[in-house]
Amino acid sequence: DTGVSQDPRHKITKRGQNVTFRCDPISEHNRLYWYRQTLGQGPEFLTYFQNEAQLEKSRLLSDRFSAERPKGSFSTLEIQRTEQGDSAMYLCASTNSGRGPYNEQFFGPGTRLTVL
Amino acid sequence: DQQVKQNSPSLSVQEGRISILNCDYTNSMFDYFLWYKKYPAEGPTFLISISSIKDKNEDGRFTVFLNKSAKHLSLHIVPSQPGDSAVYFCAASEDSGTYKYIFGTGTRLKVLA
Numbered sequence: 001d002t003g004v005s006q007d008p009r010h011k012i013t014k015r016g017q018n019v020t021f022r023c024d025p026i027s028e029h030n031r032l033y034w035y036r037q038t039l040g041q042g043p044e045f046l047t048y049f050q051n052e053a054q055l056e057k058s059r060l061l062s063d064r065f066s067a068e069r070p071k072g073s074f075s076t077l078e079i080q081r082t083e084q085g086d087s088a089m090y091l092c093a094s095t096n097s098g099r100g101p102y103n104e105q106f107f108g109p110g111t112r113l114t115v116l
Numbered sequence: 117d118q119q120v121k122q123n124s125p126s127l128s129v130q131e132g133r134i135s136i137l138n139c140d141y142t143n144s145m146f147d148y149f150l151w152y153k154k155y156p157a158e159g160p161t162f163l164i165s166i167s168s169i170k171d172k173n174e175d176g177r178f179t180v181f182l183n184k185s186a187k188h189l190s191l192h193i194v195p196s197q198p199g200d201s202a203v204y205f206c207a208a209s210e211d212s213g214t215y216k217y218i219f220g221t222g223t224r225l226k227v228l229a
Contacts, residue, residue, distance in 0.1 A: 004159070033216060042120075042205050042219030043160065056214050091159055097215075104150060105217065107159030 004108035006092050012114045013082055020078045021111045025094030032075050033105060034067060036060065037089040049075060050097070082115045089113075119143045120208050122220035130228050135193040137223050139206030142187065146208040150217065151180060151191045154203045163204075164191070196227045 005024045013019050025032050030051050035043035046065070047057045051072035061067075064082075069075040079086055089112050093105035121140045129135045137151075147168040152160035166173040166180045166189070173180050179192045193200055203224050207217040 031215075035217075035219075040221065042122075042207075042221050043217070044219070045216040048214060048216060056216070093159075095215075104162040104165060106162070107152075109157070109159045 004092055004094055004106050006090075006108040006111050008111055009109060010112050010114075012116065014116050015084060016081055018078065018080045019082060019113065020076055021090055021113075023075045023077070023092030023094075023108060025074070025092070026096075026106055027073075029094035029096045029106070030072065031095045031097050031105075032069055033093040033095075034075070034077055035091040035093065037091060037110070038087075043091050046077075079113075082113075084115045087113055087115045117142075118221075119146075120206055120218050120220040122204075122206055122223050124223050125221070126224040126226070128226045128228060129196045131198055132195045135191075135196045135200065135225055135227070137191040137193075137204050137206075137225065139189045139191075139220055140187060141189075141208050143208070143210065143218075144187070145210040145212075146218075147211055148209045148215075149180070149182060149189050150207045150209070151178075152205045152207060152219075153200075154205060154222070160205060193225075196225075198227045198229050201225055201227050 007022045033048040034046040037043045049069040064080045067077045089110045091110045092108045095103045095105045150165040151163040154160045182189045203222045205222045206220040
């Protein structure tokens, strides 16, 4: 396995449209995290999964955002009725909690969303 | 409320010299700290970490120092190389079960040849 992959790498959409991003973590990793990064800022936590269970969501994750991780493998992040303020880099990270809680998270290359 | 702060947006260093990147935090519950490096169009890459029970951790050219009383950590790169030019993010985590990272805003390091 070569690492965390994300698809698409870039997405341009019009305001009001729905978009969906996919993240494929490193195969043996049971924890998966979504972060959002805007210009000039560091990544900000959105939500995380332990296997298929979504265990925490940030207040940044409005009702228009939904994330899933069916079968504890890949994850999807959907944004409904996109707004210009949703324009950002969406990063996915994974780690294996079985090796201890403080293993580093491995990040994917991100999906850059531009809402026109 | 910015819990992790990197007050220097950019830093330029001559090749072969030491680069020192700084990070301050406000949450005393943080007990694990990491540095990530990010190149354009790539995701952050893990560099080095330190637990709050230590005050120093070394890995090759990279050393992280932690001063818990001052709530301050720093990353030293010696000697600096042009390939080190990137954005460096400091991140912190606490033993809350989530182990999510709280990132600083990053410092852009430029190593001049």
